[in-house]
Amino acid sequence: MASSSHDSGVYLEPFFDRCNLPATVQVDCDAFASSRYSGPIRPAPFQGYCSYTLFADEETVVQFRPSAYKLDIDMTNTASNVFKTLAPETEYLGQLAGTDLHVFSMRKLPGISLADYRVMSCKKRSAREQLVRDFAQLQVLALRNARQAESLQDEKRTVGSSLTSRLESMSASLPLRFRQTASSILDDISGIEALPWVFTHGDFLAANIMVNACSGELTGLLDWAESEWLPFGVGMYGLEELLGEDDENGRFVYYTEAGHLREIFWNHLVLLIPEIARNSKAVALVKKAQILGVLLWHGIAFDDGKLNRVVEEGKDDREIQRLGVFLSCMSSTQQSKLREISSSVSSRLGLIRSYLLKKV
Missing domain, CATH: 3.30.200 (Phosphorylase Kinase; domain 1)
Known part of the structure; x- marks a missing residue:
């Protein structure tokens, strides 16, 4: 566009x-x-x-x-x-x-697609950093317009109305190495569904992400055909798409600075929404919701718009490869990163409170 x-x-x-x-x-x-x-x-x-x-x-x-x-x-x-x-x-x-x-x-939205931007020779690490900050801002805009699940009973669409059944299918039918993750998220689905529900872009891919051709700043999102209301955090599956790209063989590979970019995202998010870092249970649920998003977008096959089949080895290898890379990285690094971020934000808030008390 x-x-x-x-x-x-x-x-x-x-x-x-x-x-x-x-x-x-x-x-x-x-x-x-x-x-x-x-x-x-x-x-x-x-x-x-x-x-x-x-x-x-x-x-x-x-x-x-x-x-x-x-x-x-x-x-x-x-x-x-x-x-x-x-x-x-x-x-x-x-x-x-x-x-x-x-x-x-x-x-018409300004800019060029992220897919096109990535083939330009002028792309810079600073532009990637800006884009993950913009992605954090996107979550803030969504949360400001959040709704409770009870108010959406007649408005839940394809994915939002079937979170439990989709997790049950993935727990039973995903390649064996992913089933435990799906089962673990299924155990927490009630808590995830109790989070605020936010409006979520349903196809966060490089071709649908518009950026400034010079700075890499987010200028818009195309193709809202698959958008719907989902628990806060599910849409953060899109963060992984910003932390790497496909190599010449079509396999997703994280950038060398992916860990740094991930930290920038979470630091910026809690800076904009500090209350999420004060509640460790809420942080844990948001993280599980993000994993749920990765499972939903890469564990369920698209099939020309149909979203009713779990991905299969030998048939959906591109999605399975991404699923493996994303889940492995998230499980090994993100939980510790979030604990560090939560602790850092709590410390900063404590210092601010102490300073104010002294002033009084």
Whole structure:
């Protein structure tokens, strides 16, 4: 949803082929946009898996989506209300005649995708540090608009309405080395569900993350089709995506400074929300919710939008590799990091209180 000089490697033909649409439909899409906008119509350099995207002018994007990936305007409005300029305002324009394609217009977000930014030679460690701080700020915006689970009974969507059953499936069917982790999170699901529920982006991938081409600062998030309300911490699965990237063989590898970046994130988060560090039980639950997020996003197969199958060896090796890397790192380092952060914040608060008492 932002212009980019780089092509991230996803082309138009697979989308129309996947939707079983003849080539003439692309012409019809272009004509639909041309009939509503006076500026030149051109395909976006990056085309996602679930849509065909056009630039209508310097400020507007037009997107065509089949029913399976149709945007929920109520959800896109919520995203704009919660995350302000980081989520594009979206309008439903109707259905393309004779097809299953639904048409949406939205504000073009500034910057380039993180996927494109990563191939630029100017990327810097400082930009990665800025991005994890911005990701912490994203959690704060979500928490400021949190709701309690009881108020969402009729609004829980695909994932939020089935956390327990998904964990049960993963505890029984994930590759053996992951089942204990899933079972452990299942034991704590009641506590996790008692956390505040926050609006969560459901597809936090490099192609959907928009950044400033110079600074790497977060400028917005694309594709809110999978967004929904989930317990606070579940959406932090996205932190792992910022701590590394795929190598030339398509295997996820952490950056050498990943531990430092993780510490920056948690330090910034507790600086912005110091109350979470005062409650060790809440911190533990948020951490478990983050692990739950990793399990949900990499332990359940996508299958063209269907989210009802546990990943399998030999069939979903990319997701299993990421699951192994993420869970191994999180279990070995993050718990100690959080204890250090919690202790540090408590000490700082104690010093501040002592100073104030002396002043009085």
